[in-house]
Amino acid sequence: MTTMYPAVSRRAFLSMSLQSAAAGVLSALLSPLRRAFAGTAAQPRFFRRVVAQDNRSSATIEWQSEAALPDPRFFWHASDGKQEKRADVDLQYFTIDGRPVFVYRTALSGLPQGKRIECRVDAAGRTVGTFSFHTDDGKSCKALIFPDSQCEGNYDTWGRVCGEASARCPDAALWINMGDLVDNGASAYHWEEWQAATDAALGARAFAPVMGNHECYSLDWECTLPQAFLALFAPPENGSPEYGRYYYSFDYGPVHFTVLNTQRKELDALAPGLFSEQAAWLVRDLAATKKPWRVALLHRDLIDYDAEPIERDPFVETLVPVLEAGGVDAVLSAHVHAYRRRSLRAGQKAKNGLPYILTGNAGNCFYDVEQNEIDEIAFPDNFLNYLTMEANETKLAFRCFLPNGILKDFVTLRKH
Numbered sequence: 418m419t420t421m422y423p424a425v426s427r428r429a430f431l432s433m434s435l436q437s438a439a440a441g442v443l444s445a446l447l448s449p450l451r452r453a454f455a456g457t458a459a460q461p462r463f464f465r466r467v468v469a470q471d472n473r474s475s476a477t478i479e480w481q482s483e484a485a486l487p488d489p490r491f492f493w494h495a496s497d498g499k500q501e502k503r504a505d506v507d508l509q510y511f512t513i514d515g516r517p518v519f520v521y522r523t524a525l526s527g528l529p530q531g532k533r534i535e536c537r538v539d540a541a542g543r544t545v546g547t548f549s550f551h552t553d554d555g556k557s558c559k560a561l562i563f564p565d566s567q568c569e570g571n572y573d574t575w576g577r578v579c580g581e582a583s584a585r586c587p588d589a590a591l592w593i594n595m596g597d598l599v600d601n602g603a604s605a606y607h608w609e610e611w612q613a614a615t616d617a618a619l620g621a622r623a624f625a626p627v628m629g630n631h632e633c634y635s636l637d638w639e640c641t642l643p644q645a646f647l648a649l650f651a652p653p654e655n656g657s658p659e660y661g662r663y664y665y666s667f668d669y670g671p672v673h674f675t676v677l678n679t680q681r682k683e684l685d686a687l688a689p690g691l692f693s694e695q696a697a698w699l700v701r702d703l704a705a706t707k708k709p710w711r712v713a714l715l716h717r718d719l720i721d722y723d724a725e726p727i728e729r730d731p732f733v734e735t736l737v738p739v740l741e742a743g744g745v746d747a748v749l750s751a752h753v754h755a756y757r758r759r760s761l762r763a764g765q766k767a768k769n770g771l772p773y774i775l776t777g778n779a780g781n782c783f784y785d786v787e788q789n790e791i792d793e794i795a796f797p798d799n800f801l802n803y804l805t806m807e808a809n810e811t812k813l814a815f816r817c818f819l820p821n822g823i824l825k826d827f828v829t830l831r832k833h
């Protein structure tokens with residue numbers, strides 16, 4: 418969706434706040450956005466498949482509307498099967514920035530491995546949407562991996578990066594966003610822009626969202642619980658009664674992905690106990706997997722570039738030893754909007770260390786980022802990129818591409 422109204426970025430907001438302390442300024446700027454959305458026709462849209470724990474036999478299908486659908490029903494069948502089955506539909510109603518959002522969700526289980534699944538959504542006896550996807554074959558995996566997609570203004574840059582990546586990789590079954598999907602996680606405008614820019618490119622790929630710090634900001638840029646992010650996407654449960662969807666893990670092909678929450682600065686006070694329970698869960702999660710490859714996905718990087726002077730993030734002392742002891746093969750991070758690749762053990766440069774990949778930038782916010790002593794590969798700050806990950810039982814390969822498909826960096830791991 419496009420709009421004639423400007424988005425208010427954190428940068429613009431801070432500058433505006435300095436110029437005027439008037440409390441009504443933000444409200445005056447944002448209220449036209451609400452009016453712009455008010456007349457949108459309600460219909461099912463943004464059909465998506467969010468990763469399940471085991472994507473060979475399970476899937477979570479979600480879609481949205483701006484008004485309640487009458488008597489929604491979900492049906493599915495395997496493309497080579499005849500019997501159509503019905504699955505329950507759950508509705509979650511909430512508001513973002515005052516705007517109503519109805520998220521419908523169906524958790525499918527008992528799916529056949531490596532098969533095409535055809536789905537249909539009816540409302541009041543009429544078909545209002547169709548969706549088809551392939552279940553994981555359990556043997557191989559190709560993923561598209563996107564660094565921060567947050568944009569100031571509109572999301573044209575993100576739409577171009579993910580659109581070109583998607584067109585070049587029709588065989589990628591998995592799609593990972595490394596966090597900071599949007600610039601402001603409480604803004605209806607930002608989510609609307611992001612979803613409109615993402616929808617067609619994402620298609621039926623399994624979607625794995627990593628929570629970033631920008632998902633944890635209110636409209637006035639205070640730290641807040643990431644309510645919109647949590648309500649929009651339902652990745653697998655983690656067993657926590659309080660902090661489900663804050664961190665999770667899933668399997669795709671031969672890879673076990675562990676998705677960690679690194680928003681300690683934003684959430685430590687708002688979500689007491691989150692980080693201690695995640696630390697205990699991480700040990701259990703890595704001990705339980707039998708997959709040959711293990712990849713950790715973290716939004717924040719090992720280096721805290723916001724600190725003065727620049728320093729290691731405290732999680733280098735807490736999470737990194739657990740990741741390495743738990744047999745993790747690669748660690749991916751984001752947040753800095755720059756591409757760096759390191760080879761590390763215990764936070765130190767090592768010749769045969771693990772690849773730690775700071776994944777780059779897929780949005781229109783660019784920062785000045787100093788090179789660090791641990792960097793093996795560093796690209797310029799005005800760099801836009803995406804990554805692919807390809808895995809089979811014996812090989813795990815990460816490649817970094819420009820949006821136009823030019824290969825800029827790669828690393829390949831092998832196991833026998």
Ligand SMILES: [Fe+2]
Nearest residue numbers: 597629630752
């Ligand atoms: Fe971030």
Ligand SMILES: [Fe+2]
Nearest residue numbers: 565567597752
């Ligand atoms: Fe970011």
